[in-house]
Amino acid sequence: MQQSPVPPETPIYRRIADGLREAILSGELRDGDRLPGENAIMAQYGVARATARQALSVLINEGLAVPKRGSGVYVRQFRPIRRHGSRRLAQGHWSQGQAIWDADTRGRPYTVDEVQIDRETADDDVARVLGSAEVWVRRRRYSVDGRPVQLSVSHFPADLVEGTAIVREDTGPGGAYARLGDLGHSPAHFTEELRARMPHPHETVLLDLPAGTPVIAIMRTAYTADGTPVEVNEMVLDAASYVLQYDFDA
Amino acid sequence: MQQSPVPPETPIYRRIADGLREAILSGELRDGDRLPGENAIMAQYGVARATARQALSVLINEGLAVPKRGSGVYVRQFRPIRRHGSRRLAQGHWSQGQAIWDADTRGRPYTVDEVQIDRETADDDVARVLGSAEVWVRRRRYSVDGRPVQLSVSHFPADLVEGTAIVREDTGPGGAYARLGDLGHSPAHFTEELRARMPHPHETVLLDLPAGTPVIAIMRTAYTADGTPVEVNEMVLDAASYVLQYDFDA
């Protein structure tokens, strides 16, 4: 047995995927609903197992569906967190005892784990921006509703923060930025460079990402009023969990 | 014949993929180099065709490799365009006869095609933001170095722009924003909402995206000094072609 004599214009697996996608986008299948399984597709379309799998893999890699072992394939949910770029770093927030993250979650509970604080020799990129090869590095993972959503790696010039609360697990009220202020180095200007890409394997593990989920990689540099860089923060966000907002004037 | 009696901890296809990824990330395989093909992998690891394919599909879906029919699988190249968020919309640019895009490409040649200008009834989202259901819509596609990189759909309130150059293909020097200025509605404030996701099929076609490429979707609203929204621009960027930069103060 072989495939039909005249190969159809579009492959079978793609037409099956198109039908399922249409059902999802039209709302016929809703968030969390179960898609037809491999066996159902095999029966309905008269195709082999691998073909049914291939159709489902299209939707999975498009981020529209999520497979659950031993259970089924389900329509993916999208309930993003709104992250304000410009506004949320307004001095009013962190100078009044609020950590930056508070402005992001809008009251939704969040947790921090996988915290690591180390003194390291910085990568070339970071060293060039900070003008300092020796840095203190704060790594952590943020979770909202029990699900990991962001990885963050902050770099501070070692000679600037040595012996301060910034190198301790609890940075105190207002977080690291307030401590920089205590030192007379309040961040006054920020640059964020942002790109989107598919996650690296270790990011897939730490953020518990299903296939088809891009990440947003942000590299933020904080400068004092006189233009001295005081922090480089590399963030990796689960793209399915975020909407980023930037406000600015002409 | 079946698989080895004690299933290895990590699947074979994944270990093959890990090895190839390591070769790419370490620089052993460079941009544009050819990866071992399906036949080479079958021979080297003693696996079936589908398993070799699965290994390659991992890298393709991670955006690290690009398949070329009848030729091979190649290491993906990343040569992004830098797009400035806040800075590039500074009045100095578009008020002096420069279109916004100029600031993005930094002299690299770009082309515009797939231009469509229509009067439509807006989607609910756009209508709510603009406060106008009837809109003029400008659609176009931007390409750099002959490769499409961005889709853009601008919405203007119909009663505001009716009869102006904004509804013609050539908007004149300075582009649509300069024409809004002529009308006494210069954009003064912008909000950009941004998310990353996998592309829809029609975006995959128009942007000629290989598998494993996310897109960055930006919805930008332009407001005049008195807070009146005058444009909603929905952009879809090939994430592999862009680095976005935002600058702002605390």
Place this chain on the structure above:
DNA sequence: AAGTGGTCTAGACCACCTT
């Protein structure tokens, strides 16, 4: 126990690109 997705084999024909 039954059903599900995850992995794997061993074939096949095809369109396409390179040589």
Place this chain on the structure above:
DNA sequence: AGGTGGTCTAGACCACTTC
């Protein structure tokens, strides 16, 4: 002409979830 990736079939065993 030969090699490449693209599609497809028909099986198999497994771990896992659900009932």
